[in-house]
Structure formats: C-alpha cells, structure tokens
Amino acid sequence: MNIAPRLPLKLRGAKCLDLQGANLQGSLVRISMGSSEPAQPVPAASPSVATASLAKPLPARATMPSVDAMPSHPSRTAAASGAQGFFNAVRNLDFRRGKDGRGEFLVRLENSASAMDISAQGQKVIAKFFGTQLPDEWLNIMEVADFATPVTRIEAFRQGKDTRFELSINGAFDYRYDQAENLFIIQVDKKLPSTQVAKKYGGKPISLNFQNIPVRTVLQLIADFNNFNLVTTDTVNGNITLRLDGVPWEQALDVILKVKGLDKRLDNNILLVAPAEEIAAREKQQLENRTQVADLAPLETEYLQVNYAKASEVAALLSSEKTKLLSNRGAVSVDERTNIMVIKDTAEVLANVRRMLDMLDIPVKQVVIEARMVTIDDGFDEQLGVRWGVTKNDGHGNSTSGSIEGNDGSGNNDGGSTITRPNADDRLNVNLPVANAAGTIAFQVARLADGTLLDLELSALEKESKAEIIASPRVTTANQKPALIEQGTEIPYVESSSSGATSVTFKKAVLSLKVTPQITPDNRVILDLTVTQDTKGETVPTGTGDAVSINAQSITTQVLVDNGETLVLGGIYQQTIKNDISKVPLLGDIPGLGILFKKTVSENKKRELLIFVTPRIVADNL
Secondary structure: OEEOOOOOOOOOOEEEEEEEOOOOOOOOEOOOOOOEEEEEEEOOOOOEEEEEEEOOOOOOOOOOOOOOOOOOOOOHHHHHHOOOOOOEEEEEEEEEEOHHHOEEEEEEEOOOOOEEEEEEEOOEEEEEEEOEEOOHHHOOEEEOHHHOOOEEEEEEEEEOOEEEEEEEEOOOEEEEEEEEOOEEEEEEEEOOOOOOOOOOOOOOEEEEEEEEEEHHHHHHHHHHHOOOEEEEOOOOOOEEEEEEEEEEHHHHHHHHHHHOOEEEEEEOOEEEEEEHHHHHHHHHHHHHHHHHHHHHOOOEEEEEEOOOOOHHHHHHHHHOOOOOOOOOOOEEEEEOOOOEEEEEEOHHHHHHHHHHHHHHOOOOOEEEEEEEEEEEEEEEEEEEEEEEEEEOEOOOOOEOOOOOHHHOOOOOOHHHOOOOOOOHHHOOOEEEOOOOOOEEEEEEEEEOOOOOEEEEEEEEEEEEEEEEEEEOOEEEEEOOOOEEEEEEEEEEEEEEOOOOOEEEEEEEEEEEEEEEEEEOOOOEEEEEEEEEEOEEEEEEEEOOEEEEEEEOOEEEEEEEEEOOOOEEEEEEEEEEEEEEEEEOOOHHHOOOHHHHHEEEEEEEEEEEEEEEEEEEEOOOOO
16 A cells, blocks of 8 residues: 655645555544544545544644555555655656657656656756655666657666656757656657747746646635636546646646646636637637627618828728728728718627727827038138249340339330330249239349349238038928928930930939938837938030039938937038149259249148938927
C-alpha cells in the first residue's frame, strides 16, 4: 500500500487521507483526538479515502515515514516501494521522436504516487522525482542526438532519496510534461520565433501543489480564492498533477486550462469552464443564430446628412470589402447636390452607421504654414592700381609714352624746342589701373632739364557691401491635405530636335512652398515640405542661341514642430577669400619699387542662407 504525498490543505470542516490501491471494508474507526470525530471511509474503486470530521477547521499534515502500512497481498508495487525511505521506483526509461521533431522522454514508475518537479535551467531541463528509487541499470547517460530533436543527451542521477534527470537541449526550446497513471512524458519542442507580445498576468499570487487531483477540485479552489461562482460542463473531468508557487491566479488558471484543453469565459463574477471545442462550437452557433435573425429582420431606409466630409467617400467606406459595415441586404446611394446618403438596411446596421458618422463627420483642423528663406550677403573688396610713364621730345617730332589728362599741357619751350602732345593711350609705359576705380590721383613726378616729363597716376577702390534678402511664402491648408503656393517667372529657351526643328520651352524660376501637414493628437504638427527659391542667373551662349541659367535653392524634409514654434530647417554658409596680384615680370618683384609695377585685388565675400518654418493651427472659433 502506498500513501501519495499531499500538500497540507485546509478543507471546510473535514480532512482527507488518500490511500492508493486500498479498498477498506470497514466503515467506521473511532479516533479520540482533540477536535476530531470518527473517521468515515468513503468507498471508491481506487483509491480509498478516509474522511475525519472536525469540530472546527484545523491544519493537517501527513508524514510519510511515520506511517507503518502493510499490504494485504504481495504486489509489484509493494516490492518496488519496500525499500526503506522510497515510495516509488523507476521501472523503465525510453526516448522517442515525436511530431514535428519533438523530443519525448518517457519515465515509467512502479506506481503513480510520486511527486515531481520540472524546471528549465539554461540549456537544460531538470526533472526531479521525490522519494523515487533509481535502479543501477538506469544509472547512465543516454546519447539521443541521432533522433534529430532538440534533446542531445539525458543524464540520470541519484540525489539522496530522490531521482534527477537532466536533459541537455540544443537551441531555443519549449517544454511540457504529461502524466498518464504511472507514465510521465517530458516533451521538448524547438521554439519557433514569435512576434506575439508575452501576456501579462495580474491578480493575487496563489500556490498549488497536488498529485492526481481532480481538475474540478482545482478549478473550485481558484474560484473560491477569488470569490467567483464556478460553472463547469459535464465534459470537464480527469486529474492533474501540478506544483505552482506564488503564481498569479490568472496565469495558474490559464496553465491548467491549456494542459487539459479547456477554455473559460468570465461574465461578471461567474466563471464558465468547458472544453475549448465546446465553447467555440457554442459561440459559432450563437453567431449563426444572430446572422439568421439579421437576415430576417425588416429593412429600413434612412437619410443621413454629411456635413464636413464628402458623402461619396463615406459611402465608399461603408460598402468597401475591407470595412464593409452594411449587411448583405443593405444598400447605399448618394445625392451629390445635397451631400446626403440614402441607406437601406436593418435597424442594427443603421445604428452602427450613425455612430460611425458621428465620429468621422467632424470639421477638419486647418494649419497656416509660413516659411522664410533669409539670404545674407556680406562682402569687402579692396583694389590698388598704378599707371605711370615718361614723355620726351627728341627734337625730331618724336615722343615716348602717352598722355595723362592732368598733364597734357606740361612741357618746355626753351631753346625753340616744342613738346608735342601724343595720344592719351600712348603716354604710359606701365598701365595697371583699377577697373571701375572709385577715384584716381594723377601728378607729375618730375620735369628734367632736357624736357623729359615723368607722370604717375594711382587708382584705388575699396568697396563694402551688406545685403539681406527675405522671401516668406505662406499657405493655409486642411489637415493631411497637400498645398502649393509659388511666385516667379518662366524663362524661355530654345530646344532642337534630331531633325533640326527647334521649339521654345519654358522653365520656372519661382519661389514656392509645397507642404502636407499632419496634426498629432497632442496638437503638434508633422510637416512634409519642399521650399524652393530659384532666381535668374547668367546668360550662357549655346549652339541654338543664348540660354539663361537658373540659380536654385531648395530644401525637402519632414519635421515635427510644436504649434506656433519656429524651427530652423537648414542653412548654407559660403565664404570666398580672393587675393589677386597683376604685375610686370621681374620689375614687380623689386623690393620697394615693385609696387609701381603691380596691381593688387583683395576680396572677402560671405553668403549665408537660412530656412525657417512656422506652423500655426487655426483655432476652431476662427
């Protein structure tokens, strides 16, 4: 006779002692122990149960080593547990490949009265059988990699009076175990990648530790734990072995239902439990009944005014295959002139359409989008040039160099010689002036005794420029509706084909803003926008005539902006530093005097482009 280990359990006014494999003939054993009343055996096929009635609820505990039980007849079960301290023994071990490459480890014991704990530790599954003897013939290592399952090897250990099996696993895995009488089956499956989010369980934690307890009893314990009313169908039966410690009661209930193929429905505080197939079949039948009732319901006609949306778009939504809200007998038509929908369907469908229309037919928010393109130019230009020459009359009517206007009348008539006036472009030996000079200074450097004149002209330019150009397009549009505003010119240019024919086409050089706003629930704005500022550039000669180039400035981006906030979308910074020297070879390199034979140009230009955007949501009261 075996006594199955039990977790101490408080029952209402009674304590039970389960004796496996025993069939008691007596009906009453009187025990005088404090608050207990006579123990009453309850006849059953197997096992026998003795119930001790108590005067009040008290804790109880079954201590296995203290029970001295003798079997009424010899049996293999008794022989297996006859060893001192063991309540069960391993009879056989086996391994097989199951469905879809599942690994199944089979442990057959001498009887079903064994407590078991199974857990995963890293890449191993540990199964521990308490109070179970492991014969020497099974104390070995099973290499099972050839079965092509996630399990590669199984090791058996003796741990005091317990037996432990370690299953080595390759890769990610899921595991479970089933019990059929004295046969325990540990199943290991390859874990498939899942995109589902793990379910989060709530509720108070509960601890359950039972061997071969009826499923109905466990369900009743969970229902009592939560003050639920419990309803089960006749097909909910069978026993279960479980050990759960501090698990949320919802998770414990789901595990039990999953193991036994059951499902639940909770209606207020009534918990209904039945096989999953029965619940699915019942709900399917209810759905079919509702469908039949809907097919027989009378049709009604209703005229619905659409205020802010297009009635044709709403009608298309109602009759779409993906979001069809009308029944098979329903129909919808639209009066474009009045923006009214005419719907014919059952009263239930019409009520659903009205609710949908209340949610969708609302004013669409509007957004004012203002973009600013700011171009800042800052330049500095400095130039210095020189012109000088020598004029001399040789007495034969010849002269050298040219004329500087300020010195045309200079000369020497002493001795009867005359200095003639050459052309202005011929009087200068060195001509390195500043183009478009801001000013010039010319003077006669020297007049020699022989009538030779030395002329000098200095020209200089210093220019500083600052400019700020602001272009600010602005447009108003509805939420999620694209808008475009542009202003500028179209520049013509000639195109020629392979046949030699020519045609005139136009290309835009405009300031434009193209934007699609999206208002978020927290009153922020997502903008998909393109800002462009194209201007007319230089004229370029081509084979078919002159063509005008276009200076393009544009940005395309998506940004998230707070309502009324100004955001810098981007910018371009350019700086040009230029130093040019024009000089007479060799002479321009003479220290000191070289300045008379060279022209210098210094240029420093800065250009910066900044692009801003500011969205403003139009208030509903405007």
